[in-house]
Amino acid sequence: MTFDEYDAFCEATGRSKPGDEGWGRGTRPVINVSWNDAIDYCNWLSEKENLPKAYDNDGNLLDKDGKVTPDPSKVVGYRLPTEAEWEYAARGGNKSEGYKYSGSDNVDDVSWYWENSEGHTHDVGTTPTRHKNVQPAESIRHTHDVGTTPTRHKNVQPAESIRHTHDVGTTPTQRAWNL
Template identity: 75%
Template sequence: MLATFILAKSGEFVLVEKGSFTMGDTWGDGYYDEKPTHKVTFTYNFYIGKYETTFDEYDAFCEATGRSKPDDQSWRRGSRPVINVTWWDAIAYCNWLSEKEKLPKAYDNAGNLLDSDGSVTIDITKVVGYRLPTEAEWEYAARGGNKSRGYKFVGSSTVSDVAWYNSNSGSKTQEVGKKAPNELGLYDMSGNVWEWCSDWYGNYSSSAQTNPYNSTADLFRVLRGGSWHNYATYTRVAYRSNFSPPDTGNYLGFRICRTVQ
């Protein structure tokens, strides 16, 4: 019943089943912050957006709350991924969606995660509402979860099959879902727009981790996936970047996530 309820609401979601994977530069050609590789295990299932959040979806939030709509750079809105949104904008959208569906919101006003009682938590399994994926969730889903075929990009080792990047994007975003999906049926996790994650950015450890989430406050939040203006290497499944939460750009958006309770 839970799966039916979620999938009937708020866009389309893909179930990512629990399991383990090796996180980081498994191809041996990555950057320093993609190392060391380390084992990550998930003890829970989660849903993640089949597509990046679109202008249609985000504009509905703006209209309902009286917020200003972000600039579309004259590229048009509709089913293109929303751009020019900060990390704060992204979590505000998540909270609005949760409250709209009578779910406990996932974030407080300081950006901390909340459990079902509204208490601050760092245990992602206790977060009920819509939220941004953790960095580990993002990479696990991007790699294809427990259906992974080990691709270098999200769904293929040939970047043009799955990604809008600097060589084929026409110097702008493209409508979501026009490239091939990955093993789980997720679109545009390589290229199109960078995607905000919940975590603060930090260095990797070689230690095995279970249900990781980096809650240690720093200067930057994690970005994943690369965008329409990046070289192919930036759209690799292991590539990491970061931005300050108030920053934004015409290459920066998000997709949403929910823990299965």
């Protein structure tokens, strides 16, 4: 999520905005937030879109009926991806075409990291070789395979880069991550 997205959450809920280390806000990825801050954002975004909250006050996942579930596939609202989902997305999902990274065998083509970032964050959707107009939500946005019916899916915006919806009973290998 970007600073713009998280700042809107802070303004709507009266929270203090996190610091940006002097690197800038806007479409840069939000930094200096905790896991609890992130799940609060997920719940806020879910409620804003009339979806059930994804987390209870203890950080447990909630199903569509508000009952604690260990199964991420039962969650309807916005939630953070699991470790396995992050790895799947980072490797390009089912669109990986055999690349080592999401879209290339060369990490500099697709990612900012400590060696090429000049020690600071950069706008979401940019890479060292392509500095503009990479789809911001491409980082981890979840979509569906042809023939599945998502519960809600219309013109996904960057804030939905952490939204994870799918048909009950599908597995990560049956889903497509847009990368």
